[in-house]
Amino acid sequence: MKGAHWDRANAGVGLSVLLLLALGRGWGPAESAATDGKLPLRLAYFPNLTHAPALIGVGDGRYDKALPNVAISTRVVNAGPEAMQALLAGEVDLAFVGPSPAINTFIKSKGQALRIVAGACDGGASLITRGDVSITSVRDLDGHSVAVPQIGGTQDVSLRHFLVANGLKPRERGGTVSIIPVANPDILTLFKRRQIDAAWVPEPWASRLRSEGNGKTAVDERDVWPGGRFTTTVVVARRKFAEEHPEAVREFVAAHAATVDWIQGHPREAQDSANRELQKLAGKPLEEKVLREAWSHLTFTTDPNPGSITAFAQAARDAGYLKDKNT
Numbered sequence: 001m002k003g004a005h006w007d008r009a010n011a012g013v014g015l016s017v018l019l020l021l022a023l024g025r026g027w028g029p030a031e032s033a034a035t036d037g038k039l040p041l042r043l044a045y046f047p048n049l050t051h052a053p054a055l056i057g058v059g060d061g062r063y064d065k066a067l068p069n070v071a072i073s074t075r076v077v078n079a080g081p082e083a084m085q086a087l088l089a090g091e092v093d094l095a096f097v098g099p100s101p102a103i104n105t106f107i108k109s110k111g112q113a114l115r116i117v118a119g120a121c122d123g124g125a126s127l128i129t130r131g132d133v134s135i136t137s138v139r140d141l142d143g144h145s146v147a148v149p150q151i152g153g154t155q156d157v158s159l160r161h162f163l164v165a166n167g168l169k170p171r172e173r174g175g176t177v178s179i180i181p182v183a184n185p186d187i188l189t190l191f192k193r194r195q196i197d198a199a200w201v202p203e204p205w206a207s208r209l210r211s212e213g214n215g216k217t218a219v220d221e222r223d224v225w226p227g228g229r230f231t232t233t234v235v236v237a238r239r240k241f242a243e244e245h246p247e248a249v250r251e252f253v254a255a256h257a258a259t260v261d262w263i264q265g266h267p268r269e270a271q272d273s274a275n276r277e278l279q280k281l282a283g284k285p286l287e288e289k290v291l292r293e294a295w296s297h298l299t300f301t302t303d304p305n306p307g308s309i310t311a312f313a314q315a316a317r318d319a320g321y322l323k324d325k326n327t
Helices: 016-020 049-057 062-066 078-087 099-108 155-166 184-192 206-211 239-244 246-265 266-284 288-295 306-318
Strands: 039-045 070-076 095-096 114-123 123-132 147-148 179-180 200-204 214-221 231-238 298-299
Touching: 016 062, 039 049, 039 078, 039 246, 049 062, 049 070, 049 095, 049 114, 049 231, 049 246, 049 288, 049 298, 062 246, 070 246, 078 099, 095 099, 099 114, 099 155, 099 231, 099 306, 114 239, 114 246, 123 155, 123 206, 147 155, 147 184, 155 200, 155 306, 184 200, 184 206, 200 206, 200 306, 206 214, 206 288, 231 239, 231 246, 231 306, 239 246, 246 266, 246 298, 266 288
Parallel strands: 039 070, 039 095, 147 179, 147 200
Antiparallel strands: 095 231, 114 231, 114 298, 123 200, 123 214
């Protein structure tokens, strides 16, 4: 995988508008004060550690305290395409999501659906293989089955990109690699039952596959990105909501930034806080060993990393999800 770095300089995808039209740019005048109750704001995020700012912001009441005139309701989803479908349907106003679904939705809507308003997390995705299978690189996936959380999600796009980079194709394109979309909890079950050979997943699922499924890391995505950095999670706003309620979006992003600052300054407390929220959502907390290991793969930041997003757009094109090279 040493020669498989994504070429950001040659990505050639004109997505600067996606990032430039962020807070305070390209939106309407500040909204007037609400006169009949709080403004409803519907927020989507995943029950993953890569979405820890959302887990902590919601679970600790940080968002509610920072936005006293906003009534935040939440929607927990399995993966990015599900969140983007809800956004397109007008059922979600803000979402924590991977860059690939955000890019696909932006381009396919001709820029009308959403805006990226902040980064949230870098790193924290890996190709994990079963301990009894001889897979040590993407090239070794020839003839094997690989699970991803959802078709069109960020890990799915990464997998397909790196298959192409290594001369492989998925079976539906005449190749030899079976890509199986399965919700993260079910990936763990299939992995334990030896019904899949590998999985490209975010944290904490990568660490859980290693700990609970006797898995091993074949590829840590940090090793195939320049500088070891790649965007895993961004915050997006539904464009119509952002235009109608720019102040609410600004306040949410400020609350998000404050949460990220707190996470950076209080890593142990942040891990415990995120784990408490995961327990509420999943019924049980992560084991401490898994929690600490998974957290070590993550960097929380409000920087969306435009170079990484452009590279993901090229990867989505390589995977066949985007067709128009002039987009």
